[in-house]
Amino acid sequence: MDPFKRGVKNVLRNSTRSVAVIIILSLAVGLSLVMVVARQSVDQKISSIKSSVGNTITIAPAGFSNFSSLNNDLTTSQLSKIKNVDHVTSLSESLSDRLTTIGSSQPSFGFNSNSSNSTNQTSLTSPVTINLNNVRRHFFNASGSSAPTNFSLPITIIGTNNPYQVNQSTISITEGKIINGSSDNNNVIVSTSMASKNSLKVGSNFKAFNSTLNVVGIFKTTTKALGNTIVVPLSTLERLTSQSGAVTSAIATVDTSNNLSSTTSAIKKILGSNADVQNSQQQANATIQPLQSVKTIAVTSLIGSLIAGAIIIFLIMLLLVRERKREIGVLKALGASNVKVIKQFTSEATTLTLLAAILGIIIGGLAAGPITSTLINNTRSNNSSPTSFVQRGALTRQAGGGFAGPRFFSGRGFGGSLRANLLNVHAEVGWSIILYGLAVAIIIAFIGSSLASYLIANVRPAEVLRSE
Amino acid sequence: MLKVENLTKTFKQGESNITAVSKIGFSIKDGQFVSIIGKSGSGKSTLLSLLGTLEKPSSGSIVIDGEDVTKMSEHELTNYRCKSIGFVFQSYNLIPNLTAIENVMLPLEFAGLGKGKRFERAKQLLDQVEIVEDKQTRRPTRLSGGEQQRVAIARALANKPKLILADEPTGNLDSQTGKKIFDLLHNLARSENTTIVAVTHDLSIAGKTDKVFKITDGKLKA
Numbered sequence A: 001m002d003p004f005k006r007g008v009k010n011v012l013r014n015s016t017r018s019v020a021v022i023i024i025l026s027l028a029v030g031l032s033l034v035m036v037v038a039r040q041s042v043d044q045k046i047s048s049i050k051s052s053v054g055n056t057i058t059i060a061p062a063g064f065s066n067f068s069s070l071n072n073d074l075t076t077s078q079l080s081k082i083k084n085v086d087h088v089t090s091l092s093e094s095l096s097d098r099l100t101t102i103g104s105s106q107p108s109f110g111f112n113s114n115s116s117n118s119t120n121q122t123s124l125t126s127p128v129t130i131n132l133n134n135v136r137r138h139f140f141n142a143s144g145s146s147a148p149t150n151f152s153l154p155i156t157i158i159g160t161n162n163p164y165q166v167n168q169s170t171i172s173i174t175e176g177k178i179i180n181g182s183s184d185n186n187n188v189i190v191s192t193s194m195a196s197k198n199s200l201k202v203g204s205n206f207k208a209f210n211s212t213l214n215v216v217g218i219f220k221t222t223t224k225a226l227g228n229t230i231v232v233p234l235s236t237l238e239r240l241t242s243q244s245g246a247v248t249s250a251i252a253t254v255d256t257s258n259n260l261s262s263t264t265s266a267i268k269k270i271l272g273s274n275a276d277v278q279n280s281q282q283q284a285n286a287t288i289q290p291l292q293s294v295k296t297i298a299v300t301s302l303i304g305s306l307i308a309g310a311i312i313i314f315l316i317m318l319l320l321v322r323e324r325k326r327e328i329g330v331l332k333a334l335g336a337s338n339v340k341v342i343k344q345f346t347s348e349a350t351t352l353t354l355l356a357a358i359l360g361i362i363i364g365g366l367a368a369g370p371i372t373s374t375l376i377n378n379t380r381s382n383n384s385s386p387t388s389f390v391q392r393g394a395l396t397r398q399a400g401g402g403f404a405g406p407r408f409f410s411g412r413g414f415g416g417s418l419r420a421n422l423l424n425v426h427a428e429v430g431w432s433i434i435l436y437g438l439a440v441a442i443i444i445a446f447i448g449s450s451l452a453s454y455l456i457a458n459v460r461p462a463e464v465l466r467s468e
Numbered sequence B: 001m002l003k004v005e006n007l008t009k010t011f012k013q014g015e016s017n018i019t020a021v022s023k024i025g026f027s028i029k030d031g032q033f034v035s036i037i038g039k040s041g042s043g044k045s046t047l048l049s050l051l052g053t054l055e056k057p058s059s060g061s062i063v064i065d066g067e068d069v070t071k072m073s074e075h076e077l078t079n080y081r082c083k084s085i086g087f088v089f090q091s092y093n094l095i096p097n098l099t100a101i102e103n104v105m106l107p108l109e110f111a112g113l114g115k116g117k118r119f120e121r122a123k124q125l126l127d128q129v130e131i132v133e134d135k136q137t138r139r140p141t142r143l144s145g146g147e148q149q150r151v152a153i154a155r156a157l158a159n160k161p162k163l164i165l166a167d168e169p170t171g172n173l174d175s176q177t178g179k180k181i182f183d184l185l186h187n188l189a190r191s192e193n194t195t196i197v198a199v200t201h202d203l204s205i206a207g208k209t210d211k212v213f214k215i216t217d218g219k220l221k222a
Ligand SMILES: Nc1ncnc2c1ncn2[C@@H]1O[C@H](COP(=O)(O)OP(=O)(O)O)[C@@H](O)[C@H]1O
Pocket: A467, B011, B012, B013, B018, B019, B020, B038, B039, B040, B041, B042, B043, B044, B045, B046, B047
């Protein structure tokens, strides 16, 4: 029997109380662990976003709201100045428009301005449909019963001078060849889903804008948003839509990330109020911001639960010391040093905390995934479009405009990959969380009992002779 | 040889001061059995806690074998209490969740004795105070008052102290058991030449000791 064993044994003295303390403490430990895991996965996400940030500057017409106002479009002459800006290594320009299927009666969903034009029609059918039962009902102002349940998103046609890079997504050709961005022929490439939906092969033809377009290649991308997309050379789309020299978005690539912000300013100066200019760093920051706040919540809660745990242990130690004042006096009268008595009480506290840690690790392991995703989802919906449908809307608009911001919220973008990250959280709830759990427990026990040690040292040994 | 000079202890109680022990002086030879009698609140326990270095006097000196214990540091006192003083209390003060033998092993542990030796010595002490083997592994709550006090005496004797201080050791026991405990203490002390200072209410017990000190209002009246 030494101070350590006595301390452990003392845990059993009032087992009901010990169990209560262990349960409360385990919640503190569990919460700490959840916050450690949350912080970790958010950190991972932030660094993966940061590392995927390119050296690009996105240029869109000011107040850009996709297909509504053509007169706002950028012009090739404005953009030609940007090509000469220092550090700009390349400039991809694109024009986008929408096509509906010939003979279809689609609900218009608000962004119908020039797509109601009878030439904006194609023989193709969009491969992307939305089940309207998943969409907020009040979106339909009139009789909800007459609304179709499945709605095909309009097909997006993008004219670009750089078909390798469409809307900041890298395109890879699975069949056929890529189009020549600087030509003015009727060659197009279509997405794999577009091809399979419409049984298109390399060499197939289809109708759009009352012209015949030839499929020369089929591509796949990492971005689902491009699933309903047809890509043509820039000049071709300008010709087909009679918008000579018009561009709806441009992406400038800068030589190194160090020159990104200075080049962004230079471009802003040239375009003035005509355009919204945003570089990839700023876009990433906008995405990272809500994550940072999750991180802050996680760190604050971690500290909070550590403090709570330490306070619980301190209070229980306070109770024990007061309750066993005479016993401490006895030990001191028998020749125990302060250190020995403190050791005994500390090992009692540590035993309680370690038992709580075991329970807390289990609780933390079970709760880490759900709590982290709740934290992130709540933050996400606070900072992005209010409904899923509007997000989808943003998605198609983005497909036209080339705004990378909304792209993070779409398909496999921001939310999706975070959720994917969370699936990995469980893989991480392994040895590391056990080590963290033990570390948390030791910190709690250490802080809690060092405060109580002061009280123990102050118990007078003469206490033992009091009111005999 | 225990020599006390001009010993005073004053407690601060709010505004007023309580002088629990006032200018007490006496000397006790090695191996003597001294009893202290006096009314409740007269300062007997306070005097005992001063002799046992549980409390620092406000003034005066306590010289034990030529060493003034009032001048020792906290660390030295811990050591001194461990090796040179044994305590016996009215309410036994055994640690409730330790067995009899574990209680006796405590001061041996504090003195730094090895595990095996602790057990052997504790067992021998319990045999000496006539606690049978079966009861040595019982917790205090499963022992009678007299048995608990025997265990406490074994614990007080563990490190072969020069001085045993007992505060009303028979106060919680019936007179017959009290007498037995007293005789036990007396015999053990005599065989080891241990000095004993015991506070008691029982005048028949006090009459059998070598010396009786009567304390009134913190003052000694021999
Ligand atoms: N720690 C203390 N603080 C204040 N007063 C005390 C303290 N200890 C004892 N006293 C007071 O000193 C006086 C003597 O007490 P005590 O030595 O316990 O008497 P006895 O043991 O003879 O009954 C009492 O008036 C008591 O209230």
